[in-house]
Amino acid sequence: MNTQELCPLCGEGHVTLQVEQVENEYKGQKALLPQHFKQCNHCGSDFAGAAEAKLNKRALMAWRKQVDGLLTGREITALRTQYKLTQAQAAQLFGGGPVAFSKYENDDVAQSEAMDTLLRVVRRSAEAFRALLEEKGMPEVSAEVAQTNRPALRLLDTNQYRIERQREELSPHYNPRAFRTFKSTEDTVWKN
């Protein structure tokens, strides 16, 4: 794809957008992650502009969240839409500041372990969700959820619950209990 954008380095060539799979390592795990960059057809220079840097940072953050046993941005979006919450309502309910959920869901920021735990508990139980709504004094959302959320009481199906738990335990990328024992101060570096 030719962007018709002039190369800022040589001023003569045009740059095209490129993606490569690059190996990353984090806490002893390796993964191939997409690396976006621009390349000049004249001088051959490659570099990442602001947009590419953002995409690269998000891909890296999403993967690190998985390694750390935190919910990914997509999982948080799924949880929020499961309960028919706007991002603003989610922030009001769970905390984290007005734009917190936009940042979590775009993988710009990793949620704290405490936030992650709260989100998991609510994801697992509509009962916990309603209790939290009461606690935070958000009855208008509560009334709506009481209507719409009844079929989502998945945990009453204990067999399905057992199967999902087994799947979690077996998945190498999705075992928060195992990874949390290796948590170090290194994590906090990635919280901004």
Ligand SMILES: [Zn+2]
């Ligand atoms: Zn150039």
